[in-house]
Amino acid sequence: MTRDHDVLVLGAGLAGMRAALEAARNGADVAIVTKVHPIRSHSSAAQGGINAALGEGDSWESHAFDTVKGSDYLADQDAVEIMTQEAPRDIIEFEHMGVIFYRAPDGKLGTRAFGGASQARTYFVGDITGQALLVTLYDQILKAGVKVYEEWFATKLLMENGACRGLVALEMLTGELHLLRSKAVVVASGGLGRLYEPSTNALMCTGDGYSLAYRAGAPLMDMAMVQYHPTTLAGSGFLMTEAARGEGAYLLNSEGERFMKRYAPNKMELAARDVTSRAEATEIAEGRGINGNVLLDLRHLGPDVILKKLPQIHEMAVDYLGIDMIKEPVPVRPGMHYQMGGIKTDVSGATVVPGLYAAGEVACVSVHGGNRLGANSLLDTIVFGRRSGHASAQYAAQTVRSGGGEDLLQSEQARLQGLLDRPYSGETCAGLRLELATMMDEKVGLYRSDEGLHEALDQLREFRRRYENVAVGDKSRVFNQALTFVLELGFLLDCGETIIRDALIRKESRGAHTHVDYPDRNDEDWMVHTLLTDRGEEEPEISHLPVTITRWKPEVRTY
Amino acid sequence: MQFTIEVGRYNSDGNYAPNAVPGEPYPPPWNRSPVRRYQTYTVDLPVHAVVLDALIAIREYQDPSLAVRCACRSAICGSCAMWINGHAHLACKSKLQEFTKNGKTRVESAPSMPVIRDLVCDMQPFWDKHLAVKPWLQAKEPVPPSDQEYRVPNASMEELIQEVSCISCGACLMDCESFAVNPDFLGPQALAQAYRYAGDPRDAQTKERLGEYSKPGGVWDCTHCYECVTQCPKGVAPLEQILKLRRMAVDAGYTNNAGTRHADAFASSVKHSGRLNELTLMPKSTGFFNIVGQLKTLPSAINMIRAGKLPPLIHKAIPGVNRIKAIFERVGGRFK
Numbered sequence: 001m002t003r004d005h006d007v008l009v010l011g012a013g014l015a016g017m018r019a020a021l022e023a024a025r026n027g028a029d030v031a032i033v034t035k036v037h038p039i040r041s042h043s044s045a046a047q048g049g050i051n052a053a054l055g056e057g058d059s060w061e062s063h064a065f066d067t068v069k070g071s072d073y074l075a076d077q078d079a080v081e082i083m084t085q086e087a088p089r090d091i092i093e094f095e096h097m098g099v100i101f102y103r104a105p106d107g108k109l110g111t112r113a114f115g116g117a118s119q120a121r122t123y124f125v126g127d128i129t130g131q132a133l134l135v136t137l138y139d140q141i142l143k144a145g146v147k148v149y150e151e152w153f154a155t156k157l158l159m160e161n162g163a164c165r166g167l168v169a170l171e172m173l174t175g176e177l178h179l180l181r182s183k184a185v186v187v188a189s190g191g192l193g194r195l196y197e198p199s200t201n202a203l204m205c206t207g208d209g210y211s212l213a214y215r216a217g218a219p220l221m222d223m224a225m226v227q228y229h230p231t232t233l234a235g236s237g238f239l240m241t242e243a244a245r246g247e248g249a250y251l252l253n254s255e256g257e258r259f260m261k262r263y264a265p266n267k268m269e270l271a272a273r274d275v276t277s278r279a280e281a282t283e284i285a286e287g288r289g290i291n292g293n294v295l296l297d298l299r300h301l302g303p304d305v306i307l308k309k310l311p312q313i314h315e316m317a318v319d320y321l322g323i324d325m326i327k328e329p330v331p332v333r334p335g336m337h338y339q340m341g342g343i344k345t346d347v348s349g350a351t352v353v354p355g356l357y358a359a360g361e362v363a364c365v366s367v368h369g370g371n372r373l374g375a376n377s378l379l380d381t382i383v384f385g386r387r388s389g390h391a392s393a394q395y396a397a398q399t400v401r402s403g404g405g406e407d408l409l410q411s412e413q414a415r416l417q418g419l420l421d422r423p424y425s426g427e428t429c430a431g432l433r434l435e436l437a438t439m440m441d442e443k444v445g446l447y448r449s450d451e452g453l454h455e456a457l458d459q460l461r462e463f464r465r466r467y468e469n470v471a472v473g474d475k476s477r478v479f480n481q482a483l484t485f486v487l488e489l490g491f492l493l494d495c496g497e498t499i500i501r502d503a504l505i506r507k508e509s510r511g512a513h514t515h516v517d518y519p520d521r522n523d524e525d526w527m528v529h530t531l532l533t534d535r536g537e538e539e540p541e542i543s544h545l546p547v548t549i550t551r552w553k554p555e556v557r558t559y
Numbered sequence: 560m561q562f563t564i565e566v567g568r569y570n571s572d573g574n575y576a577p578n579a580v581p582g583e584p585y586p587p588p589w590n591r592s593p594v595r596r597y598q599t600y601t602v603d604l605p606v607h608a609v610v611l612d613a614l615i616a617i618r619e620y621q622d623p624s625l626a627v628r629c630a631c632r633s634a635i636c637g638s639c640a641m642w643i644n645g646h647a648h649l650a651c652k653s654k655l656q657e658f659t660k661n662g663k664t665r666v667e668s669a670p671s672m673p674v675i676r677d678l679v680c681d682m683q684p685f686w687d688k689h690l691a692v693k694p695w696l697q698a699k700e701p702v703p704p705s706d707q708e709y710r711v712p713n714a715s716m717e718e719l720i721q722e723v724s725c726i727s728c729g730a731c732l733m734d735c736e737s738f739a740v741n742p743d744f745l746g747p748q749a750l751a752q753a754y755r756y757a758g759d760p761r762d763a764q765t766k767e768r769l770g771e772y773s774k775p776g777g778v779w780d781c782t783h784c785y786e787c788v789t790q791c792p793k794g795v796a797p798l799e800q801i802l803k804l805r806r807m808a809v810d811a812g813y814t815n816n817a818g819t820r821h822a823d824a825f826a827s828s829v830k831h832s833g834r835l836n837e838l839t840l841m842p843k844s845t846g847f848f849n850i851v852g853q854l855k856t857l858p859s860a861i862n863m864i865r866a867g868k869l870p871p872l873i874h875k876a877i878p879g880v881n882r883i884k885a886i887f888e889r890v891g892g893r894f895k
């Protein structure tokens with residue numbers, strides 16, 4: 001069945017719902033397409049908080065400088081200025097919508113410290129900040145009566161004369177494929193954590209939007225910048241929020257030493273994430289780890305702080321490791337967490353493809369550059385979610401609706417049927433995904449080398465070949481997850497390839513990209529973004545854009 | 560370690576493996592739910608593995624046709640509530656070892672919700688209830704300017720963290736005894752959210768909300784079965800929030816409903832005789848002049864008489880009733 005709207009938002013995380021709300025406020029007939037119920041979106045997992053220079057004595061300039069420095073000078077400073085200037089208003093708007101932010105004794109919003117920040121400017125709700133924001137925003141969507149296509153899985157974007165005019169989606173409940181037409185599409189489909197094993201991300205973070213937009217002609221930028229978070233739980237890889245260190249927790253090695261004093265004497269445990277993760281990896285590599293982990297020690301914070309401000313991670317350590325952090329330190333290690341790169345957009349969320357917008361983790365404005373500061377991602381989702389909602393609604397108002405797309409619906413139908421009909425060959429989706437993700441962690445993880453990256457690219461080609469033999473192990477109509485998993489693995493392969501290629505191109509070390517063959521930052525040659533544009537069967541086209549500098553010249557980065 | 564899992568399968572297409580054996584029909588009130596077919600799997604997992612680990616292992620390496628919702632694997636997204644050994648739990652928070660009974664663990668989609676496929680249920684009844692309590696702030700005027708927050712004490716925000724911690728998993732509703740017999744009951748999660756807004760110092764519509772929540776299907780329809788408190792994986796304790804709402808509603812003057820009258824009749828009987836006068840409890844709750852309502856209770860009264868459960872016709876006070884009266888006086892409140 002075909003449906004028409006002005007604006008379609010792909011994704012119902014913070015970025016997607018914020019975009020939808022803004023588009024609706026601007027008079028657009030907007031609908032959200034999401035593969036999971038909005039409340040299940042991965043934004044709910046954000047624990048620590050959201051940044052804004054809102055307090056007395058703080059300034060957007062200070063927030064912007066910290067962000068730029070944190071990014072290892074790869075962020076575009078015009079975009080960072082906009083984000084940090086608009087942050088206070090957006091946070092207050094969420095407060096007015098009902099978010100129960102923590103308060104200081106005077107009843108105003110209160111803060112906690114976070115990594116890489118020169119001031120405590122992280123606003124929070126316990127350690128469930130993302131959930132608190134997401135639920136509030138979802139309830140606003142309900143109130144505004146925005147149409148949500150819930151548990152609809154987008155398989156392809158609809159392109160007409162070079163412009164994006166909708167998408168095709170699979171309704172999980174019925175197994176029916178639908179054509180959804182619009183004048184503009186906002187891709188807000190979140191991250192790609194499943195490309196790495198282990199990762200802090202949920203099972204649905206499979207990079208769908210990167211691939212969909214890339215295949216529709218939008219370039220992907222700085223894909224090599226994959227963040228490893230310093231404190232992920234031993235074993236499961238679940239996140240122990242940076243707020244733990246913000247509240248004062250220590251990192252210890254096997255000798256009980258606060259080793260960060262040797263890597264970041266000023267900020268100690270609250271250095272930027274790339275710095276802290278590498279410090280941990282060095283400690284572990286030099287034999288001062290404990291079974292491949294270091295220790296996160298919260299004991300001195302006392303039960304009150306732990307139970308009131310960090311209840312969720314307390315519960316997680318008990319549930320998944322049997323460790324009570326009030327009494328014992330928790331073993332942690334660096335783990336894949338966030339993709340700084342993504343669909344290249346301008347500050348209004350527009351890509352170079354007419355009608356195609358992007359926001360949230362999937363987008364790259366770029367405000368995070370080579371390394372994202374903790375609590376800046378939620379901010380990115382709501383500021384640029386709002387902006388892309390506004391811009392897409394404006395664009396839609398001047399655009400005529402498409403009348404086509406039936407042919408795409410048919411070709412998608414045939415493609416999915418082809419997958420379903422594929423005979424079983426012994427190759428499983430889960431097995432191949434695990435091989436891919438383990439390879440990415442090993443060769444395209446915290447440390448990279450030319451040799452490793454070349455091997456990775458070869459292996460990826462081989463994985464692509466094997467992917468053609470993966471059969472769908474379920475032939476049912478209703479809720480066929482075996483089918484969507486195969487589609488997701490296809491998206492992950494595109495993401496993996498662009499990450500490896502970008503990492504091969506950048507011959508320096510900057511932010512999250514640590515290249516052992518080029519260990520230094522090279523401002524002479526590499527103050528540029530790398531963009532990859534799809535060319536079908538051929539290798540992607542490589543292009544560069546200079547980093548926008550408004551007021552902060554690159555400096556040596558110490559914490 | 561080897562674990563044996565018995566999974567309740569359901570597929571409207573009728574595709575089942577030959578070794579999936581039909582189970583017994585569910586007992587009332589769930590007998591409308593279709594009978595599941597149970598398929599047994601063995602998985603090898605670490606001792607501390609959770610039920611979801613087993614389901615994922617099955618889906619990934621044994622049977623890709625098994626449908627189950629899950630995302631975060633860490634009790635955050637609320638996707639994976641299902642029946643485990645006959646009660647609603649999050650699969651990702653339930654240790655297999657603890658849930659192994661007679662050598663196996665039985666998982667199925669809760670029969671209190673419509674089933675879509677295998678472990679995937681239709682959550683629409685849950686979301687409808689959520690929407691029905693108007694779960695958004697109806698902001699108090701004047702709304703502060705766009706660069707200023709409402710000034711409220713942190714304690715008033717902290718007080719609401721318990722309800723905001725709700726991950727909308729539906730476990731409470733799945734096992735709610737009142738919902739099982741009365742689909743119109745708003746249910747534990749929605750009422751906990753109702754309190755989240757009614758108890759927010761920034762909300763302007765507290766009184767109107769309390770009026771809405773006091774209507775049939777609202778706070779007074781809860782039977783205190785405690786299931787929601789036991790089953791909630793996030794400590795939301797919906798019943799506690801329901802009790803808070805009841806208190807607020809009575810204080811706000813919403814006393815003309817069966818629930819309040821029931822509570823009043825209960826309290827006044829205990830105050831005056833030291834025990835419950837079951838004979839007058841029902842008519843007092845329904846309202847003495849509510850003839851239609853009175854007649855509706857007649858069949859159960861007759862059944863009770865038949866079963867020999869008729870309370871004594873002459874209601875005597877217990878010895879020392881004065882001491883009970885003194886307690887009531889000491890506590891104060893509205894029971895005269």
Ligand SMILES: Cc1cc2nc3c(=O)[nH]c(=O)nc-3n(C[C@H](O)[C@H](O)[C@H](O)COP(=O)(O)OP(=O)(O)OC[C@H]3O[C@@H](n4cnc5c(N)ncnc54)[C@H](O)[C@@H]3O)c2cc1C
Nearest residue numbers: 011012013015035043046048154189190360361375377378
């Ligand atoms: C454990 C953890 C903790 C974090 N803590 C913090 C923090 O404290 N502070 C901070 O600033 N950041 C934090 N982050 C990062 C931040 O949470 C995320 O980057 C951000 O929430 C991403 O939001 P989003 O709206 O872009 O995407 P998401 O919330 O991931 O939403 C993606 C949406 O897209 C939909 N979707 C995807 N593919 C498809 C498809 N094919 N068809 C249909 N729909 C689709 C999904 O259904 C979903 O609704 C954390 C991240 C993790 C993993």
Ligand code: SF4
Nearest residue numbers: 735781782784785787
């Ligand atoms: S205590 Fe009340 S709301 Fe909770 S499960 Fe029982 S009947 Fe339902």
Ligand code: SF4
Nearest residue numbers: 725726728729731791
């Ligand atoms: S109240 Fe508890 S059990 Fe009910 S939906 Fe919320 S988290 Fe789940």
Ligand code: FES
Nearest residue numbers: 630632637639651
């Ligand atoms: S998988 Fe998210 S709550 Fe269980």
